[in-house]
Every structure is written in structure tokens, then in C-alpha cells.
Amino acid sequence: MDKSWMFNRDRRSDEFRAGVASFLKVARNCPAKKKNEAGHIRCPCQRCGNKFYFSLKAVERHLYQSGIMSGYTTWISHGEVVPPIHFPKNNRKHNLRQPTGVDEEEDEEYEDVMAPFFEDLINPMLIFLFGFDLVPMLVRLFNSVVNFCLLNFIL
Structure with a gap:
């Protein structure tokens, strides 16, 4: 999923609008455990910073007013899964010490x-x-x- 819209400062651009729509699509389908009792989602706008819950319409309005918070590229509070990181098992010695010759x-x-x-x-x-x-x-x-x-x- 293209998230370059998050860094676009022109919140009136088509790219930003399409990005907000894609975010709201992900947020709409987020699991119930990520929502509060009223079914509202966390607001990732710069002012709220994922601390407050609002309806989808209110979140959309906040995103257009103040933009999405910086650094929130993996939407874990809205149901996006973090890809697992795999470390090779046999490189333990190579990671612990520098080459000595x-x-x-x-x-x-x-x-x-x-x-x-x-x-x-x-x-x-x-x-x-x-x-x-x-x-x-x-x-x-x-x-x-x-x-x-x-x-x-x-x-």
C-alpha cells in the first residue's frame, strides 16, 4: 500500500484525498478490539496523536484539518499487521564480534x-x-x- 500521501503537505491534493480514503478503508475494517465501546477508532491526526477516539467522519475531518501524525507509517492501532522480522540463526558469531583476521x-x-x-x-x-x-x-x-x-x- 502506497503511503507517500502521508508526507504530502498539500492536504487538498488528489494524492492526499486518496490516501485518506485508503486509511479510512483500513480503519473501517479494523478489529473490534481496536475500537472503543461506541465503535469509534483512534484519531491519528497530528493533534490527537492516537490518544482519542472519534467516529470515522470526525477522524476524516481531523486528517484534512491537521494531517496525519508523523512517524505513523504502520497503522497498528487500526488493524494493520506488523510484518515479522526473521533473523538467521547461524549468524550468531558474526553478529557478536568484528572480524579479527x-x-x-x-x-x-x-x-x-x-x-x-x-x-x-x-x-x-x-x-x-x-x-x-x-x-x-x-x-x-x-x-x-x-x-x-x-x-x-x-x-
């Missing part, structure tokens, strides 16, 4: 050889320093943060 096979071989040594070294060191195993304590702490929504208090 070292052959990947050599790098993976080094990790496979050294990882057990670090695992065996770190856990006893933490137990010695703190008197208890730190990893389960951190897991419990993060679990509490998630369960009790304490993230805002910590930050």
Missing part, C-alpha cells in the same frame, strides 16, 4: 580448548572471594527483578 576455525578450536580451563578457574575463585557460589545468587536476583518488575528501581 584470525581464521574462524582456529578461533573456534582455541575456544574449545580454553573454555574448560576458564570454567574450572572462575567458579572456585568466586566461591573463595564471596564465600558462596555467585552464579546461582545472580540468577535468583535477576529472577526477582523480572518477577517483581524491579528494573525501574535498579536503574
Whole structure:
């Protein structure tokens, strides 16, 4: 669907009128859960900013008076579905580090050889320093943060 009309400042143009008509067509067919009790839809005009509900006719009038709010290119409040984003599963290592010039096979071989040594070294060191195993304590702490929504208090 062409949404270039949203960036057109001339609200009297044929392009803008056709765009408003296409938006109202989508909004008219939006699911009931996107509407309020009276069957009104959110108004995406620049003044209302999707905060207030109005009839289709009132929304149309608002769009012609003040234009559609900037940045509202996917009409999620009016039933348009956001396309899913797919990430390739096998590119994890490529996303986490920059190329170093070292052959990947050599790098993976080094990790496979050294990882057990670090695992065996770190856990006893933490137990010695703190008197208890730190990893389960951190897991419990993060679990509490998630369960009790304490993230805002910590930050």
C-alpha cells in the first residue's frame, strides 16, 4: 500500500484525498478490539496523536484539518499487521564480534580448548572471594527483578 500521501503537505491534493480514503478503508475494517465501546477508532491526526477516539467522519475531518501524525507509517492501532522480522540463526558469531583476521576455525578450536580451563578457574575463585557460589545468587536476583518488575528501581 502506497503511503507517500502521508508526507504530502498539500492536504487538498488528489494524492492526499486518496490516501485518506485508503486509511479510512483500513480503519473501517479494523478489529473490534481496536475500537472503543461506541465503535469509534483512534484519531491519528497530528493533534490527537492516537490518544482519542472519534467516529470515522470526525477522524476524516481531523486528517484534512491537521494531517496525519508523523512517524505513523504502520497503522497498528487500526488493524494493520506488523510484518515479522526473521533473523538467521547461524549468524550468531558474526553478529557478536568484528572480524579479527584470525581464521574462524582456529578461533573456534582455541575456544574449545580454553573454555574448560576458564570454567574450572572462575567458579572456585568466586566461591573463595564471596564465600558462596555467585552464579546461582545472580540468577535468583535477576529472577526477582523480572518477577517483581524491579528494573525501574535498579536503574
